[in-house]
Amino acid sequence: MAYSEKVIDHYENPRNVGKLDDTDQNVGTGMVGAPACGDVMRLQIQVGDDGIIQDAKFKTYGCGSAIASSSLVTEWMKGKSIDDAAKIKNSDISEELALPPVKIHCSVLAEDAIAAAIADYKTKQETK
Amino acid sequence: MNSQDILHSKNYFEIFELSESFDIEINELNARFRFLQKAVHPDQHAMGTSKEQLLAQQLSAKINDGYQTLKTPLLRYRYLLTLKGLEFKEHTHKDTGFLMLQMQLREDLSEIDVNDSKVDDKIDAFNEQLNNMINHQTGSFKSAYLTQDYNSAYNEVVKLTFFEKLKQDVERLEDQL
Numbered sequence: 666m667a668y669s670e671k672v673i674d675h676y677e678n679p680r681n682v683g684k685l686d687d688t689d690q691n692v693g694t695g696m697v698g699a700p701a702c703g704d705v706m707r708l709q710i711q712v713g714d715d716g717i718i719q720d721a722k723f724k725t726y727g728c729g730s731a732i733a734s735s736s737l738v739t740e741w742m743k744g745k746s747i748d749d750a751a752k753i754k755n756s757d758i759s760e761e762l763a764l765p766p767v768k769i770h771c772s773v774l775a776e777d778a779i780a781a782a783i784a785d786y787k788t789k790q791e792t793k
Numbered sequence: 794m795n796s797q798d799i800l801h802s803k804n805y806f807e808i809f810e811l812s813e814s815f816d817i818e819i820n821e822l823n824a825r826f827r828f829l830q831k832a833v834h835p836d837q838h839a840m841g842t843s844k845e846q847l848l849a850q851q852l853s854a855k856i857n858d859g860y861q862t863l864k865t866p867l868l869r870y871r872y873l874l875t876l877k878g879l880e881f882k883e884h885t886h887k888d889t890g891f892l893m894l895q896m897q898l899r900e901d902l903s904e905i906d907v908n909d910s911k912v913d914d915k916i917d918a919f920n921e922q923l924n925n926m927i928n929h930q931t932g933s934f935k936s937a938y939l940t941q942d943y944n945s946a947y948n949e950v951v952k953l954t955f956f957e958k959l960k961q962d963v964e965r966l967e968d969q970l
Contacts, residue, residue, distance in 0.1 A: 697887055698885070698888075703958025705899060726895075726896070773885065777887070
């Protein structure tokens with residue numbers, strides 16, 4: 666199976682790899698895994714008081730498509746409000762990266778990671 | 794079982810004359826596989842009608858598929874649960890605690906440097922830890938299965954998949970040595 670140029674670009678030069686301080690109240694962490702292939706993805710967001718995502722980091726252990734999907738969404742999320750970031754759909758990701766049908770689940774994983782990170786952030790805000 | 798029975802049987806354990814369980818005698822499986830393979834080998838039917846040849850091919854494919862499924866523990870566990878009516882779906886796994894452990898293990902593994910003079914010891918130590926976890930996880934699956942709590946058993950098998958991936962990653966690292 667051939668990867669698209671965009672997937673290869675993100676795979677070779679992943680954006681925003683790393684870790685944010687999970688103990689920070691303004692950081693939301695989403696952990697998701699794909700049962701079919703055993704890929705694991707961590708997506709973190711740092712949200713400003715204005716509700717805008719200031720920073721996003723990821724770490725993914727998985728195939729090129731999973732790495733590219735998470736790398737891409739960190740780029741997309743930065744500067745967006747959490748409500749707008751929540752609107753990112755797996756179809757947007759798979760379209761941008763030209764993922765083949767067998768790799769669509771990688772983009773689903775990234776979408777679920779966004780939702781999990783936002784949910785974690787919101788829970789932290791409520792218990793502040 | 795004659796060839797029609799094999800073709801129509803929906804249960805690989807029946808085809809291989811094994812009792813439906815998570816533990817099987819691999820020797821029995823292998824012996825039965827060799828026997829069946831010989832019996833239905835398409836070459837045996839080279840002189841037969843095209844219908845006979847087609848049947849032989851279908852049987853051969855089914856026997857191979859069954860053999861692969863029963864031979865590999867994780868596939869066997871999954872198969873046992875599909876026989877209980879569970880369907881394996883690609884739902885995203887969201888058990889944060891479990892996934893954090895998986896992430897940590899992958900990070901630990903990625904920190905092992907193949908050029909390190911103690912790389913063998915480090916891989917051994919990692920493998921020991923991993924195998925203990927896999928044994929524990931397998932135990933959780935088996936007890937859930939035995940109590941017929943198939944939904945829990947399903948979740949335990951899903952967790953095993955993540956450990957299995959890690960095992961493949963270790964093997965890939967060992968290949969580099």
